[in-house]
Amino acid sequence: MVVAMSAAGEWLDPQLAPVLVCVIALAVMGTTVLFVAGLVAYTRRRTLRYLLITVVLGLLVVRSVTGFGTVLGLVPMTVHHLVEHGFDFLIAVLILYAVYRSGSASDAPAAEFDD
Numbered sequence: 001m002v003v004a005m006s007a008a009g010e011w012l013d014p015q016l017a018p019v020l021v022c023v024i025a026l027a028v029m030g031t032t033v034l035f036v037a038g039l040v041a042y043t044r045r046r047t048l049r050y051l052l053i054t055v056v057l058g059l060l061v062v063r064s065v066t067g068f069g070t071v072l073g074l075v076p077m078t079v080h081h082l083v084e085h086g087f088d089f090l091i092a093v094l095i096l097y098a099v100y101r102s103g104s105a106s107d108a109p110a111a112e113f114d115d
Contacts, residue, residue: 012071017071020071021068021071024064024067024068024071025068027064027067028061028064028065028068031057031060031061031063031064032061034057034060035054035057035058035060035061037057038050038053038054038057038058039054041053041054042054048098048101049098049101049102052094052095052097052098053098055094056091056094056095059087059090059091059094060087060091062083062087063083063084063087063088066079066080066083066084067080067084
């Protein structure tokens with residue numbers, strides 16, 4: 001915990017450092033479990049929709065690990081912002097693309113997308 005407080009400098013209140021580390025550790029564990037579940041679902045279905053969801057879940061894992069590395073002083077704040085905000089955009093694009101490709105239940109392309 002001392003590493004997190006000394007490396008973070010002014011942006012991290014020493015009293016909140018343990019809470020932040022716990023929250024980010026839970027985020028890493030949670031997103032990793034979700035990623036593995038997405039990976040299993042993709043291997044069963046093998047559709048573009050499941051692949052996109054799995055990629056998005058993988059990006060969430062990387063975001064969480066980057067945040068954890070930042071708190072521990074391993075990832076510079078500039079890299080943190082580039083990775084996290086860049087991935088925010090990429091995640092939004094991938095989700096919107098998956099939704100766009102899904103269409104409605106009556107659309108023919110939706111049936112092709114899931115098969």
